[in-house]
Amino acid sequence: MKIASLSPDQAPPIGVPLRFFAVAPVFLVLASLLLTMGDGNPFANTHTPALLAATHCITLGFMAMIMLGAIQQVVPVLIGSQIPASRLVAWLTMLPLIAGALLLTSGFVLGRPALLDLSWVLLGLAFLVFISASLFSLARATAKNPTRTAILLSILSLAGAVALGMLLARGYAVGLAIPYDRLAAAHISLALGGGVMLLIIGVSYQVVPMFQLTPNYPKWLTASLAPAIFAALLLSLMPLLFDPAPYWAGYLTEIIFWLLTSCFAVVTLKLQSQRRRRVPDATLSFFRLGMFALLAAALFSLASLLSPAYGDHLRTLSVLTFLLGFSMSVIQGMLYKIIPFLVWFHLFRGGASAVKAGIPNMKEIIPERWMWWHLWLNGGTLLAALLATWWDIAAWLVTLGLLLQGILLGYAIFTGISVYRITLKRIEQLAT
Amino acid sequence: MKTITEFMTADHTACDDEFAHAEEAALANNWSKAETAFNKFRDDMAHHFKMEEEVLFPALKSAGGPAGPVHVMLMEHAQIKELLKQMAEAVAQKNAKSYGGLSETLLIVLQQHNHKEENILYAIADEILAQERDALLERMQAV
Numbered sequence: 185m186k187i188a189s190l191s192p193d194q195a196p197p198i199g200v201p202l203r204f205f206a207v208a209p210v211f212l213v214l215a216s217l218l219l220t221m222g223d224g225n226p227f228a229n230t231h232t233p234a235l236l237a238a239t240h241c242i243t244l245g246f247m248a249m250i251m252l253g254a255i256q257q258v259v260p261v262l263i264g265s266q267i268p269a270s271r272l273v274a275w276l277t278m279l280p281l282i283a284g285a286l287l288l289t290s291g292f293v294l295g296r297p298a299l300l301d302l303s304w305v306l307l308g309l310a311f312l313v314f315i316s317a318s319l320f321s322l323a324r325a326t327a328k329n330p331t332r333t334a335i336l337l338s339i340l341s342l343a344g345a346v347a348l349g350m351l352l353a354r355g356y357a358v359g360l361a362i363p364y365d366r367l368a369a370a371h372i373s374l375a376l377g378g379g380v381m382l383l384i385i386g387v388s389y390q391v392v393p394m395f396q397l398t399p400n401y402p403k404w405l406t407a408s409l410a411p412a413i414f415a416a417l418l419l420s421l422m423p424l425l426f427d428p429a430p431y432w433a434g435y436l437t438e439i440i441f442w443l444l445t446s447c448f449a450v451v452t453l454k455l456q457s458q459r460r461r462r463v464p465d466a467t468l469s470f471f472r473l474g475m476f477a478l479l480a481a482a483l484f485s486l487a488s489l490l491s492p493a494y495g496d497h498l499r500t501l502s503v504l505t506f507l508l509g510f511s512m513s514v515i516q517g518m519l520y521k522i523i524p525f526l527v528w529f530h531l532f533r534g535g536a537s538a539v540k541a542g543i544p545n546m547k548e549i550i551p552e553r554w555m556w557w558h559l560w561l562n563g564g565t566l567l568a569a570l571l572a573t574w575w576d577i578a579a580w581l582v583t584l585g586l587l588l589q590g591i592l593l594g595y596a597i598f599t600g601i602s603v604y605r606i607t608l609k610r611i612e613q614l615a616t
Numbered sequence: 617m618k619t620i621t622e623f624m625t626a627d628h629t630a631c632d633d634e635f636a637h638a639e640e641a642a643l644a645n646n647w648s649k650a651e652t653a654f655n656k657f658r659d660d661m662a663h664h665f666k667m668e669e670e671v672l673f674p675a676l677k678s679a680g681g682p683a684g685p686v687h688v689m690l691m692e693h694a695q696i697k698e699l700l701k702q703m704a705e706a707v708a709q710k711n712a713k714s715y716g717g718l719s720e721t722l723l724i725v726l727q728q729h730n731h732k733e734e735n736i737l738y739a740i741a742d743e744i745l746a747q748e749r750d751a752l753l754e755r756m757q758a759v
Contacts, residue, residue, distance in 0.1 A: 461639065462636065463643050545718045546724075
């Protein structure tokens with residue numbers, strides 16, 4: 185029977201997720217600074233060291249940092265199974281991830297192979313600890329729901345993406361003779377199409393109905409979507425195994441992947457339109473922006489198949505829309521719910537003296553108007569990104585947008601943490 | 617007759633509707649409507665808790681059910697009752713900002729709580745109280 189999943193102390197200490205969340209915005213600021221370091225428009229050529237460095241600042245330092253922190257918080261609550269040695273796992277994932285991301289980006293920018301060669305070891309350690317701890321926790325989980333399946337497949341994709349990333353970094357560092365382009369393509373597919381996409385899908389199954397009182401996702405979708413996307417990703421790895429791979433295989437898997445993800449976006453938007461809670465909500469708007477961006481990313485990618493002449497340009501647009509539109513909106517939208525709730529939840533544990541001291545409600549922890557400002561910044565950055573590949577001014581607007589988003593999010597998280605600390609002190613004073 | 621899970625889940629959904637109505641009216645500063653909707657929501661929540669605390673949980677306990685999950689549910693009931701009390705004060709003071717922040721907090725506490733009950737606790741109840749289920753449901757409705 186599923187008793188284990190109702191123990192009172194499922195959640196890790198509040199410091200575990202908050203540390204990850206507090207570090208992440210620094211990398212957003214760093215990414216924007218890196219974009220200013222190259223020559224000319226940083227988006228004109230996708231292979232420049234500055235753009236590679238900035239991209240990894242966003243994907244590793246920002247997105248992976250938040251996702252790793254969030255999974256360590258969310259898996260125990262949504263799946264009902266604790267992460268073993270949660271504090272140790274948190275430190276052993278966060279510190280090497282920070283160091284590895286910094287070394288990798290500086291290795292790219294400075295062109296120093298020795299830094300790249302050290303970075304993959306540290307990043308490998310961070311992800312190895314995280315992946316083994318979360319797989320252990322998922323294997324023990326008593327609830328066998330679609331969220332668990334999606335998160336499991338997301339972590340397996342992440343493992344593949346990390347392995348390929350380590351190989352690529354080692355390759356660049358010592359000049360291995362490996363097929364860089366094909367390995368990089370597979371690395372990106374597994375990281376974004378698997379690691380990010382499947383995690384967002386799995387978490388959405390739970391939080392979309394929960395936050396807005398929408399109907400549940402239909403059973404046909406939750407039962408098959410994540411496994412189907414994962415299967416499409418595995419098929420897309422065929423070019424790694426067969427050389428030359430049949431040209432239609434790549435086309436077909438890409439079409440299948442984008443149709444499946446579009447299906448997720450359309451169903452999510454439809455459920456949200458049927459929500460019973462009709463009041464304005466920043467997280468809802470972040471989510472909707474994200475879903476429209478996902479549809480746009482799908483359109484750009486499918487269009488690139490139809491018009492090879494503009495293929496590279498459309499592909500860049502697809503990746504930018506996926507990263508800066510879909511992933512960042514959804515991740516940040518969720519953070520603006522998770523952080524205030526965690527602060528409230530952990531303060532309430534102070535019991536009677538906490539109630540007497542007065543626990544701030546969620547909207548007193550991070551001011552709501554900041555979230556709306558951030559939504560506009562996120563949308564503005566995305567719009568600028570759509571023009572950035574051919575209009576230099578837009579490229580600088582993306583850089584500025586990332587900088588402002590990093591500062592605003594960092595300040596919001598810092599505010600949340602200080603509200604927690606101040607209230608906790610008040611509660612402790614009352615209790616003594 | 618319905619299962620315990622079906623019956624109680626339907627009651628959760630009804631309470632959710634009332635929650636949404638009350639929140640919408642309060643944020644629109646329509647206080648006569650907000651007060652009516654909030655009172656209905658609070659009363660129905662109280663009734664739901666009574667069904668659990670006076671009938672379902674004791675029945676689970678005497679059938680040898682697990683004490684841990686029931687204890688967690690009772691702790692969460694206490695959180696929810698405290699938030700409802702503060703929301704009643706916000707309604708009395710016609711304070712939309714305070715109501716909005718409290719209802720945002722309550723929503724997440726409540727939805728997590730419901731999710732755990734619907735997926736875990738009620739399933740346990742349906743399993744170990746299968747024989748007396750119909751009589752139990754009648755007693756719960758009579759509370």
